[in-house]
Amino acid sequence: MATLDSLSDLLQDEIKDIYDAEKQLTKALPKLAKKATAPELREAFEEHLQQTEEHIARLEQVFDQMGMPVRGKKCEAMQHLIAEGNDMIGEAEDDATRDALMIAAAQKCEHYEIASYGTIRVWANLLGKTEVATLFEDTLEEEKEADQKLTQIAESCVNQQAAESGEGEEEEEERPRQVRAASRGRQGAADRGRSRSRQLA
Template identity: 45%
Template structure:
C-alpha cells in the first residue's frame, strides 16, 4: 500500500466497495429473472436502480479525494455472489428458491452495510464532510433494502416455500 494510514485505508476500502457495487449490478438482473415471487423480482429491480446511484455516489467520493474511480478485486463479495449463484443453480424450480435468494441478497446487504458504515466513520474522522454525507445516504438505502428483504421473507417468501414444500 502506497499510503499506510487512515487516508490510504479509506481509499483502498473505497476501491473495494466500488468493485462490489459494480459486481452486484451484474448479479441483480439474474436474480430478478430467476425469482419466482413478483414482489421479489420487483425488489431486485428496484435495488438495481439504487445500486446504479450508489456507483455514481462512489465516483463522487473518489472525485472529492482527488482520485479516479478504480475498483480493487474484492474476494469477499465474489464469494458471497458465488454462494448466491450456487443457490440459484441448486434450488432452481424449488419452492425454497426465493427464500434462498433473499438470504443471499441479505448477505450482500450486510457486507455493504459493514463497508459503508466503516467508510462513513472514517470520512468523519478525516473531516470529509461531503464524503460522509454521500456514504450516509447509501448506508441508509442499504439498511432500508435489508429491512424490506426481511419483511418480504417474513410476510410471504418463507411461508410460501414452507407451504409449497408440504
C-alpha cells in the same frame, strides 16, 4: 500491493473495494430478478439495481472529491458471496425455495455493504471529509432499507411458501412408503391365510 500506513490509506482502499462490489452487483441483480417467482421480490431486485447504479454514481463523486482515479479493487468478498449464492440457487428445484434462497443470498451481500459503508462513513468523518461522509450516509440508509424490505418479503410470504412446499414434498415421499407398507401387510395376511388353509386340509 500498496501499503496501508494511515487511516486515509485505509479509507481509499475501502472505497475502491466497495466500488468494485457495487459493480459486481449490477451484474448479479438482473439475474436474481429474472429468476424470482414472487412479483414483490422481482420488483425489489429491480428497484435495488437502480439504487446500486446510483450508489456507483455517488462513489464516482467521492473519487472526484478526494482526487482519486475512478478505479476499483477486486472485491473478493463480494465475489465469493455472489458465487456461493449462485451455487445454492442452482440446487433449488422448487420456486418458493429458490426465492427464499435468493433473499438469503441478497441479504448476505447487503450486510457486507452495510458494514463497509458504515465503516468508511466513520473514517471519513474522522478525517474531516464531511461531504464524503454524507454521501456514504445516504447510501448506507438505502442499503438498510433494501435489507429491511427483503426481510419483510421473506416474512410476509416467501418463507411460509417455502415451508409449505417442503411439507408437500415430504407428504409425497411418505405416501409411497405407506402404500408399500399396506401392500406388505395385505400380502402377509394372505400368506397367513393360505398357511392356515393348508393346515386345516
